[in-house]
Amino acid sequence: MYVVEVMPLGKGISSAGLSYFSKTPYERGTLLEIPLRKKTVQGVVISSQAVSTLKATLRGAGFLLRRLPPQKHIEQLPPALLHTADELSEYYAATTGAVLFALLPNEIKNGEKRILGASQDLASCFGSEANQKSRKVYGSCKEQCHTYEVLQAPTDARVIAYQRIVRTSFAEGKSVVLVVPTVADGEFLFSILGARIAYRASFLHSGLGIRALRLAYKQLTESTDARLIIATPQYAFFTRGDVGTVILERSRSFSYRSRSRPYLDFRHALAAHARRENRRLITADALVRTEDEYLVREDRAVLFEDHHQKRLDLPGALVVIPMKHEANGQLDFRLFSDRLLAEMEQVRARSGRAFLFSARRGIAPIVACVDCGTILRCPVSGSPLALHRVMAGGMEERWLISSVSGYRRKADDLCPQCGSWRLRPRGIGIQQVYDELIRHVPRDDVFLFDHQSASTHKKATALRDAFYAKKKTVLLGTALALPYLHKPVGLSAIVNMDALRAIPSWRQEEESLGILLALREKTHGSVCVQTRSDEGDLIRYAHDGTIAAYYTEELAAREKFQYPPYGIFIHLTWKKDAGDVLTKAIAERLEAFAPSLYGAPDAEDRIGYGLIRVPSAEWPQDALVDALRTLPPSVRIIINPDRII
Known part of the structure; x- marks a missing residue:
């Protein structure tokens, strides 16, 4: 026994x-x-x-x-x-x-469905034994070694580089894994890279049925030819033993971060796995993460083919439209400037298409009382409640929703603090932009692309196809729409740049620059940026494409405040109990590591937060890891989250 x-x-x-x-x-x-x-x-x-x-x-x-x-x-x-x-x-x-x-x-x-045949197992098909078997088949295959490479280039240039990598790898008898953050990215690349080698290309993702998955895995395990494997992150670890190169496409995408315990960053996981398997790893994007640029400058990563992209040359021309006007002694808060409306009219007159970007979901990100100034907050997390329009049974309903906790309730009629009926939305959400847009453009020519209208990949694809199938159309979308825009548009615009930059994330400057560059890449005309703030360095970097200067400034700021990659954030979240027993236990167990403990304002259920900073060179620490593991499962632990407030 x-x-x-x-x-x-x-x-x-x-x-x-x-x-x-x-x-x-x-x-x-x-x-x-x-x-x-x-x-x-x-x-x-x-x-x-x-x-x-x-x-x-x-x-x-x-x-x-x-x-x-x-x-x-x-x-x-x-x-x-x-x-x-x-x-x-x-x-x-x-x-x-x-x-x-x-x-x-x-x-x-889950053990619900067997992908491989009864005579096969995962280790023999995808492990080191399979790797050795593949090398015996291809006697000319060189011994591979791990390298970390950074490819920074627009989409067209990256696709050409991928084609070159695939040809070279196939000649050496090695397979290539191309990891994509979303199914939309995978479908786009598979349609191009797999067009001429369909018999040697596979696309693995969660949207495939069990029969299609079995067929795909059968091709992977039984074929003796090197293959191109396009996969979403969870499927990238089960490919083939003869893989020589792993590519992370659009490596800056938030979709690489897991949304459930233990909140893995799949970029980090894939890099660790590539190192274990002695594989070449290439991280690629038009604007790579600041962490990757740091590795290059520290000689811990190399540039792909020694190509240093100091400046991006993109087709779209950035046009800044100041919105800070005085009208009859009062500020003019119009959503669309005359310049943007004229640009849209010109593009539609030429039977072209336009894309408008809105940073916030719903009608408005905040609801406040005019009389007492109270901001309606989530009773669970303390975060401001956003006002959303929801269609239920053909009827319009308005709900207050927290994007932090998921809490939702029907919109209040009266202020819970003073009883006033003068509750007003504050800020600009995409549904409010849509209401204003259809006053200037026929409703049939406007397509709304947000978390409600494009709640699934199938719905999102149908919206995109309908947008491209018709001329003189305008697509209004959030960041969710960007991976689906693979054909250029005649005009794009950011409706409110200030709302984009106000998102509370320490990565927001990088994300804002990435969105600006993505719009320039997807537009062959003007990229209009409406802002009520003064032009800063970020707009200048996006206008000139001078990304090297941006990285220098960003790295200096992160080093000063010990943000990643110079430091590690360990963020804790928990629900406080009666007497704050759990909070006291957390403070006691982590006392030696100087945690910053704080709470959310105006939260009835009282959510507690904690933050520990550790120098990157000192993580992981055995003592701190052991202490974190002793915390109860109700305490959420995230390493290097995108938001720490």
Whole structure:
């Protein structure tokens, strides 16, 4: 008999490992179905030890071990993936099981559907053994070594570079993995890169049905030819053993960050996995992350083909439209300037198309009382409630929604503080922009692209196709629309640049510049920027394309305040209980690491926050990681979040 320690794979399961009796000594990394409470879940084996070596421990245990049930199918994870999960579990202060749960595709980790045939397992198909097998097939394949390369170029130039990489890799007998942040990016690149090599190209993503996934994995495992594999992050770890190059397309995208525990950054995870597998890693974007530029300047990364892009040459011409006018002694708060309306009319007269960008969702990001000045806030998080228009049963309803906690309620008629009926929206949301836009452009020619109208990839694709299928159209969208705009438009505009820059994120300057450059890239005419603020360096960088100067200034500011990449943010969030018992426990356990603990204003349920800063060279710290792991599961821990307030 053996005692098998198994790490359960599941949401919210923080156990370090569970022990079971078994007749079989399963190897580390084996996927098993294990009984947990009253259900069966997937688990990965950590270790197997003979009962004879653990007699004293078993006698002293105050509980009985359960037996593992007979296993119908046994699969084993590749060793490199296990080592990567171990490394990431230290960095993100999580368990190896939680990390593996985030890395594995749903079909594998849930054990619901078998992707491979009954005679195959994950390790033999995707691990180092498969790598050696592929190298035997291709005798000319050179020994590969890990490099971290940065490719900064517009989309057209990146696509040409990818075609060159694929040709070179195929000649060497190596496969290429191209990781995309969204399905829309993958479909676009697959239509170009896979057009002439469809028999050697695959696209893996969660939108595929089980039959299509099985066919794709069958092609990957049975083909002896090198292949191009385009995949979303979760599918990028299960490709082939002969992969020589991994490319992160649009590496600055927020979609690489997981939205559930342990809140992995898949860019970091893929880089760690590429290093374990000795693969070449290329991170690519029109504006790469400041962290990647830092690595290049510190000689810890190299430029792709030694090409240093100090200035981007993009087709769109940036035009700044000042909106700070005086009209009859009062400020003029028009949403559309005469210049922008004239530009739209000219483009539509030429049967062209226009794209308008709005930074905020809903009608308005804030609702305030005119009489007492009270701002309506979320009772859970304390964040301002945004006003949204929702269609229910063909009827329009207005709701107050918090983007932080998800709290929602129907819009108030009276101020909860003073009882006044004079509640007013403050700020500009995309639905308010839409209401104003259809006063100037026929409703049938306007397409609204936001989180409600494009709630799924299918709906988003249908909206995009309808926009391009008709002439003289205007697409009004948030950042959600940008990955879907692969054909140029005659005019683009940012309706309110001030609203974009006001988003409370320490990465917002980088994100704002990235959006400006993306609009210039997707536009062959003018890119209008309406702003009520004075022109600053950010507008100048976007106008001239001088990204090297931007990085110099941004890195200097981050070094001064010890923001990433010079420091590590460890952000905690929890719900305060009666007597603040949990807050006191957190403060006590983390006292040695000088946490900054603070609360949200005007929150009835009182949410607590904590922030710990650690120099990058000193993370992960064993003592701090152990302390974070002792915190209850109700405490959310995020490493380097995009927002710390």
